[in-house]
Amino acid sequence: MSNVVTITGVKKLYKMGSETVAALNGVDLKIDAGEFVALMGPSGSGKSTLMNILGCLDRPTVGSYKLLGQEVSGLGDDELARIRNKTIGFVFQNFNLLPKLTSLENVALPAVYAGIGSSKRLELAMAALKKVSLDDRAQHLPSELSGGQRQRVAIARAIAMHPAILMADEPTGNLDTKSTGEIMQIFRDLHAAGSTIILVTHEPDIAQAADRQILVKDGQITKDISRGSDEIIDIV
């Protein structure tokens, strides 16, 4: 299988007054197409920074990030925006849907920025909504949906453009147990259908759904276990 993500020697440094703080301090990571990876770590571990870099929202200070074989660490803001648009789908903890747009319009939004025509766009959006079984709520506003439904709309928006990577940042953090189960089922289904998924979480139960669990601590990857291993990740 080909590598979707290849990160070598990535550091992210911040200047705090006279000191330099490393949020990431030399991370190497490869993720293959079709993998379901859980990214774990306590808060302050650099897990969010790593996710931002993986999601092309941020650039590493040092090191190389190849996404689908393309070096993206040196790209400009607009080029990164285009990569986020076409190659990466985001699912956030607090859904981040636009409140004034219907489900369908929210899901169609990435296609707007890709410059896709309106009929094709709605077709893509409708197909994505079908995958999360919310096609019957296409004309509802986010405020008319339950938390679980909102997150499903957000997942539909993330997969509408058929991205190479689906990134989910604590997707079940704001949901009840029942909805959590539904959302995780959708991720498993998407994974079974071949999607590459990176799931950021600090709940071991949620991480269990993934094939591979990566623990980030103090800006470095301290554990990287594939399913079947006896090791248990204890994030504390």
Added chain:
Amino acid sequence: MLFTELLKMAALSLVANKMRTLLTMLGIIIGVAAVIAMVSVGMGVKKNVVDSISRLGSNMLVIMSGSSNRGGMRGAAGSVTTLTYADAEAIKDKIKYVAHVSPTVQGSYQVVYGHENWNTTVTGVIPEYVSVQSLEVQNGLFFGEHDVDVRNRVAVIGATVATNLFDSVNPVGKKIRIGNAPYTIIGVLKSKGQSAGGQDQDDVVLIPLTTAQERLLGITHVRSINVQVTDADKMNEVQSNIEKLLRQRHRIRAGAEDDFNVRNLTSIMETMSSTTTMITLLLGSIAGISLIVGGIGIMNIMMVSVTERTREIGIRKAIGATYNSIMMQFLIESTMISIIGGLIGIVIGVGVAQAISKFGNFTTVISGLSIAASFGFSLFVGIFFGMLPARKAARLDPIDALRYE
């Protein structure tokens, strides 16, 4: 494709905040309306002035007798009596590009009809006076060449005189007394209203020039000669030819002063119209300041809106909005505010201008240029003052923006 979507987004967010949009627009509406209304008032003043000057007759030269100068002692203008009816006829015969020549004499008299009397200006004129002064006879006739030749005691009166002496009776055919002699009224002039100087142009009695000179005033000279030139371009040429001719006829030696002077009404009109243009510009630019203030209002609200919508901007950026598409979205919003505000302002401005002319009894001229200029300026203001907030939105870092609560 993306542009039409950005248009829709901008429209949606303006509609979502109707009250705020309206209040922001108000600055532009008032600005544009003020510019249009103020300029229309200024243009109205200009039209009034130009009209009343040209009502005196366009392309007009006025020859007045000059002041006497005996041994260094100078008299009042018109104190010499060298200008005659014959001078007028000579100008008409000998000088090219002259359309009409109208010599006049004047005196103030008590005019009597029955028990009514009225003090007014009696002017001795020849029939050409009608075309030179653009007069119209409403009732009856104007006198002809024959009346001038035989010094007939006939009179044409203005509307004010008619009202004061005759009230509702038809004056034509009635006899009035001027200086104890009876004159038959043969016509009443159509009302011309006030002149630029505030004079009542209807308070006149016109009688044949020769009758006035010989039977009323007992003089042989004329007070002034109005000369209408066929072509505005020939004004200066005609003026200098008249000066030459009159110097020759009055036997004025080279180097001596003229005993008459020639005034050019066109140049007076040019001065007046350039003055009123300045007034119009001044009014317009003062109103234009309110447009700038309106633009600052747009900037203010857009800044608040960008801050409020930081999270939305973060979401849009995360899913692939580029710098330009965010910039455009906000710029379109501010431009839409200024376009719609500008259009409403045009409607209100035109309405106010019409209301002023209807209820304020004041001529206003709505000019297409002022509409276009104020609309163009409001558009510019919208784009210019929208730029800063739009840039602020477009430069937001997606990570920070997504984290914004």
